Amino acid sequence: MTPAARLSAAIEVLADIEARRRPATDALKDWGLAHRFAGSGDRAAIAGLVYDALRRKLSAAHRMGEATPRAVLLGMLRLDRGLDPAAIEKLCDGSRFAPDPLTPAERAALARGEPDDAAPSHVAGDYPDWLDGALARVFGDDRVAEGRALAHRAPIDLRVNTLAAGRDKAMAALGHLAPKPTPWSPVGLRITIGPEAKSPPVHAEPAFIKGQVEIQDEGSQVAALLAAAKPGEQVIDLCAGGGGKTLALAAAMANKGQIYATDLDKRRLAPIHARLERAGVRNVQVRTPPPGADGLDDLVDRADLVLVDAPCTGTGTWRRNPDAKWRVRPGSLAMRIAQQATVLDRAATLVRPGGRIVYVTCSLLADENADQVAGFLKRHPGFAAVPPAETAEVLGEQASAFLDAVLAGPEGLLMTPRRTGTDAFYVAVIRRAG
């Protein structure tokens, strides 16, 4: 397909997403099924255009003066990809499979100089209007800059599984992908890909198949590191899901001690078994919950560490899930807040005296982060928040720079793409009195 035909396809897919209010992955999949002639490079390029357009949906529409899928795609090419008006004009030449030629209004909008200071914060920062107050509460005037950083593509981050390889060995094995060490996680590698490039099939790499690396955002790696799980400890991963953090905890514990991994939803837990095996993890007992219970009553008051990687709005992962940004609703936030309190209260019963709960979200919102921890501490006077400076000590010589980078409060700390170059993760360590 020509670049112009790819652009036409992206406009078509975006129109489908908007008209039927469906997830981008579904719309892209359907487009692929209906256009079997398109190769994998075409599909990746079209997906890249669609996701970039979703990332910049409001600012691109504002630039163009209209919010049609075509306008959003054209505005994104100008704002995000840095294409000049002549290059965009060339793509829209009206030939077969190419978008229609530019109108005079489109030409004028594309030629306008940047930046447009008249845009409201949520437009300039590309986030939903209804979240402006909540983001202002956390970031103040920085919310636009934080939103912009969340509207960029994320790199591919890998966690080296130290049960199977050191970072240098894994880096050498993946040399053809040019991975670089990540700044904060001592076991992280980062692969940066251009906007037009296909994501490398990391799953097919021998290093991946041998369990030497896992795909995991550096923020998620750091959140697991801050839990400071030590060899020999008794650990409960209460919201283990597919096991991303379970695997990181097991490596930090050098396979010694015991991790009990569970999740309210046993379907989410299902992939963990194959992942544990591939990674050579031997200290995890998966507790699939029996109907109507969590199957953890024998562990009450026993855990050194309970990790609560809580269900949340996922507002911190907008770089990777740009269409989720436009689908989050006040109702889903309220539901997550209630679930978080339930899980935290269960964690309080499982941790031993002197043990700790590590509360993690991939949310930016204070309601899910500091407020949630403050509410927990009110309900449970026998617990206290560990100061972030103490929590960060596990990062060794990186600790002080990390503390400077994050947004720290009395209850916990927040990483963000703008501050730490990671997805946004909130981490609070809460200790039970001994």
Ligand SMILES: C[S@@+](CC[C@H](N)C(=O)[O-])C[C@H]1O[C@@H](n2cnc3c(N)ncnc32)[C@H](O)[C@@H]1O
């Ligand atoms: C953020 S995801 C976990 C991701 C996972 N830890 C990882 O690193 O791949 C949150 C999980 O919490 C689970 N969950 C929600 N409510 C729960 C509850 N009351 N008890 C246990 N798990 C719960 C959800 O099913 C979901 O899998």
